[in-house]
Amino acid sequence: MDSVPTQHRPSLAALFLGFVRIGMMSFGGGLTAWIRREVVLRRGWLDDQQFLSGYALSQLVPGASNVNLSVFIGAQLRGVPGALAAVAGLTAVPIAIVLTVGTIYLHAHTMPGSAAFSTALTGVGAVAIGLNLGTGIQLGRLHLHRIVPVAVTTIVALGIGVLGFRLLHVLAVMLPVSLLLAWLGRRQ
């Protein structure tokens, strides 16, 4: 993991503050783009190849992929303390905001004006669903160019999203299937 030249290594404080900045600016799902902007373009802590490798890893490992990516970057730069600094930085401001807004929401149910708040929130929720679906379309256009992966994506999407199968059950079937199909595809 020690491939980063020493002169580019940030201190733990710089690492923490860099991820605080990322955590503050990333609204509505553009987090990966913000991480790349800060870590690769602005600070030069990693190059694009190292970043993309970490990105692929963060998708392979379960859990919130941007938190995984932060663990990967922090660990590569400063070991275990670096990973902790990155994750703490990334989540510090969002946690404070989410707890504040959440507390207001939990009380707003019984406050005047809560109907308008709730209506506005319904619209935000409708857009938030769209951001998920839109991300799927973006990723699909980038990575799905053949019929077999499209079929795997469709089965997973409909199995969980429409038919209501549980995530674990779908993964237990579709991960081995997808792996087998990818392996067979390579042998041809």
Add this chain to the structure above:
Amino acid sequence: MIATLLQLALLFGGLSLIAFGGGAGTLPDMQRAAVDVHHWITAHEFLDLFAISRTTPGPGSMIVVLIGQSAAGVMGGAVAFLGMFGPSSVLAYVVGRFWHRAAHASWRALLEQALAPVAIGLTFASGLALMRGTEHGWPAYTITIAATLAFAFTRLHPVFLLAGGAVLSLLVGG
């Protein structure tokens, strides 16, 4: 209280380790557990919390803090956070050590190739499950479709889309 904290830790600790394709893939399971199994919140409240978590910056999985807070206050939020991000972060660290040494190994390329379509399917599944789980009228569905297309095919910043959704919803009355 202790029982609820334990339920939160088990729920999110478990989801943390099966959340392939990012946290969004676990939303349907979170919804089932929080709404149908434990009755911490209603289906409508779940979507509101989801909306709140998307309007605040940071990882999308921040919704777990809100679910924990609804179930057991700030302590619940803390337990949910550690449960959701702790186990997967440890795993990411361990796998990262091996991953780095396998930059040119064929098994790594094969894994990347096999996981991509599954992960993309999970992204769609989370959106579909949320639409299914809430009793929205046509205005909300229209906003969802418009936001999907705008986000997928334009470079509009998500903040503008989220704000636009709030304004449109107020104009047409949800």
